[in-house]
Each structure stands twice: as C-alpha cells, then as structure tokens.
Amino acid sequence: MSEGRGNGEPQEGPGRPLPPGEPLGTGSGAHEPQAGEVEAAGRELLHGCPVTEALGQRTVHTDRRRYLPLMEALYRDGFEACMGVTGVDYLTHPGRDLPEDLRAERFEVVVELLSLSRRERLRVRCQVPEADPRLPSLFDLWPGSEAHERETYDMFGVVFDDHPDLTRILMPEDWEGHPLRKDYATGHVPVQFKEAPK
Secondary structure, eight states: OOTTTTTTBBBBBBBBOOOTOOOOOSOOOSSSOOOOOBBSSSSSSEEEEEEEEEEEEEEEEEEHHHHHHHHHHHHHOOEEEEEEEEEEEETTTTTTSSSSGGOOOEEEEEEEEETTTOOOOOOEEEEEOOOOOOOOOOTOOGGGGGGHHHHHHHOOOOEETTTTTTTSSSSSSOOOOOOOOOOOOOOOOOOOOOOOOO
C-alpha cells in the first residue's frame, strides 16, 4: 500500500484490494462480481463495476477506491495502451449524464484505454470529490499517461498520487488556479495590433 502524497491517507493499491464483493461506494457484501456478470438491476458489470454503453462506446464507472484495482485488472485483460486521461467539471450538475445511482461528485476523471490485441476500446469514468480531488497515478501501468495526468492536474487541479513529476505542463509554474474549472473567472490578454490606431 502506498501513501498518498500530501494528505497522509493510504491509497488502495495492489497489495490491499477492496474487501470482496464491496458494492460501488459502500462497505459490505459477500461476492466480487467478475467480468460479464450482471447486477440485480440488470446492468453489466466489469470487475465489479457497472458498465454503460452509448453510441457504441462501452464505459465502466468506478469510484476512486476501486480505481486502481480496476485499472490493474484491465491492464491484465489486455488493454495495453492508455490513449488519454482528462477531467470533467460538472460544478452545479454532478454526473448529470450518469444513471441516478452513480451521480455523486463534482469532478470526474476519464481514461481512454485501447487493446490492440482485442481490437477494443474502453472508457473508464471515475468520480472524484471536490474536497479532495486526488487519484493514484497510472504511470506504473502505462508510462505514457504521465503527460495526460499532468495536464489534468494543471487544468482541473486533480492530484495524481505517486506521479513521477506532477508539475504544470501548460500554464506557468506560478499560475494560480486551474483554468478548466467552471468557476474559474474568464479573462483576456490585451493585444496591440501592428499599426492599429491607438
């Protein structure tokens, strides 16, 4: 189990999985559903997490406690490439396009995975609380996620614990705030056009 940087709270990891069968976001249960199983509501489960589909895109939904164990399982399933990591700020409409039982948090991290061997794409959506927007880094599984996580940190303020270099990548190091948060004030940079009247 690795310590999360900055808050002293332990993060879930490969050495300490969630208790078997723990439903998403709760703390009890007796069975860990496997890939292909269906929960009582009739929704498909993938490694115990609900799956939705829209416009041909399968999406697995998780909370941050299950995030790293889920990603490790998907890596073992053959998703060799992480194509991107980004953030979403719902602000006043948390998870508005999610099923009612999955809505919760202001922020969401979205990861796009690709399996070349299986010829399959998969999206992972993880809810992240506004009060403590942090997740484990995927760098150890997919080193190419390093720059994507830095950008998500820079623009949305989501911290990725155990990231090798979690610094700003788009904005100057001394920049205050995170420009893609919906409560970030809009601004402008004055531009003087050449030979324009003053």
